[in-house]
Amino acid sequence: MLNSDFSPAAYLAQLNAKQARLEHLLCEFNAPKLQVFRSAEQNFRLRAEFRLWREDGQRHYAMMTPGDKRTPILIDNFPIASQLINTLMPRLKAAWDNNEALSDRLFQVEFLTTLSGEALITLCYHRPLDEAWHTAAEQLSQDLNASIVGRSRGKRTVIGRDYVVEKLEVAGRVFSYRQPEGAFTQPNGAMNVQMLNWAYDTLGEQNDDLLELYCGNGNFTLPLSTRVRKVLATEISKSSVNAALANLADNQIENIELVRLSAEELTQALNKVREFRRLANIDLDSYEFGTVFVDPPRAGMDQDTCELIRRFPRILYISCNPETLAENIRQLSDTHKITQTALFDQFPWTDHIESGVLLERKTN
Incomplete structure (x- = not known):
């Protein structure tokens, strides 16, 4: 049992x-009142990864003590993982x-579940997977009503x-x-729904175009x-791009162009x-961008990308690192001001x- 209060x-x-902590980091920018979205205290995490540890002749789920x-x-x-x-x-x-x-020689197990009730289990081995494993895994898949992925030496x-x-409203x-x-x-599915609805409401109805950097599997792209009018979205991860393209088709959304480029390349x-071959069929000059949406990695945006997004009237920024968020806002604060802020407790029981912040171009 994982012991915690x-x-x-x-x-x-x-x-x-x-x-x-977040209010302290944003106070120098005269940020408006922070909207706080609290999480469920248990059963909120849809993903979990465990090492396996042998003790008394059996394998047990385990996590290593920090450090x-x-x-x-x-x-x-x-307790923090989903009921499933x-x-x-x-x-x-x-x-x-x-x-x-x-x-x-099973050494690691990964679970991926959804709010809609689906499950996928990844089993990692220090050996090749043979026919006996395949037969057992097929039976396991039926018994658990879950897809099974076996990984071994690449x-x-x-x-x-x-x-x-996943299905999100x-x-x-x-x-x-x-x-x-x-x-x-996003590991916290219910909080992801709140983030999506906040971004949707905060963007509002617009009659111009949206540029999205770091779009992932299209999590925010679809509702936004x-x-x-239309969206140009970029992502560098091949698997995420493939998932995003499938999601566009599954949801029958036709006003999104997706390009496999990094934020730096798009800049x-x-x-x-x-010039990039991947942009050969896209007329960049046809877009009238009014908003840029960014959800960068923990390192935040590099200086050139910050300078790029400065040209947009509205910047909708989701951040997983408040320190780099503050650094980026500091770079943008001479031309933009914060008009909305939110804290999403995506990771309860951690620091x-x-x-999320909305920055809008200053009028004077």
């Missing part, structure tokens, strides 16, 4: 500390305990599908998302596309510094802060 009082104390790779924390259940993950954990353990083909075997399908419309095994997805293209 999951009491409401402990949660609220940590959330208040996060709010104070100590030799001291495991053995886990029977995982907690249901699957003992059933999967019973399966490998009773089947050598499943347990032989090879991958898929039983079922290598993705789950934004402003009364349900969007369908393919979430591939091994690709990034219904608020503008070069828009500044006419360099991580997910936030």
Whole structure:
């Protein structure tokens, strides 16, 4: 059992500390009142990854003690994970305990679940996967009603599908998302819904175009596309681009052009510094961008990308690192001011802060 204080009082104390930290970082920019979105205290996480640890002749789910790779924390259940993950954990353990083909040199297990009730389980091995494993994995997939992915020395075997399908409601419309095994997805599904609705409401109805950098699998792209004339979205990860293209087709959205470029490359293209074959069929001059939406990695945006987005009247920024968010806002603060702020408790029981800000061009 993972020991921690999951009491409401402990949660609220940590959330208040996060709010104070974010407000302190944004106070120099005269930010408006922070809108705070709190998470469920348990069963909020849709993904989980465990090492396996042998003790008393059995394999157990485990996580390593922070800073100590030799001291495991053995886990029977995982309160922060979804109810579905907690249901699957003992059933999967019973399966490998009773089947050598499943347990032989199994060293890691990953769960990916959805709010809509789908599950995918990745089993990682220090050996090639043979026919006996394949037969056992097919039975396991049926028993658990979950797709199974086996990984071994750079090879991958898929039983079922290598993705789950999530369904999220934004402003009364349900969007369908393919979430591939091994690709990034928002871990806190219910909080993701709140983030999507906040971004949708904050953007508002616009009669111009949207540029999105770091679009991932189209998580924000799909609902935001219904608020503008058309969208140009960029992403560098191949698996995320493929998932995003499938999501555009599945949701029958036709006003989005998706390009596999980094934010830095798109900056070069828009500044006419360099031409890219991947943009050969896209007329950049036909866009009338009024808003840029960014959801960068923890490092934030580089200086050139900050200078690029400065040219847009509205900047909608989702951040997973308040320190780099503040650095980026500081660079933009001479031309833009913050008009809306939000804290999304995407990662309860950690110090991580997910936030959103709307910056609008100053009029004087």
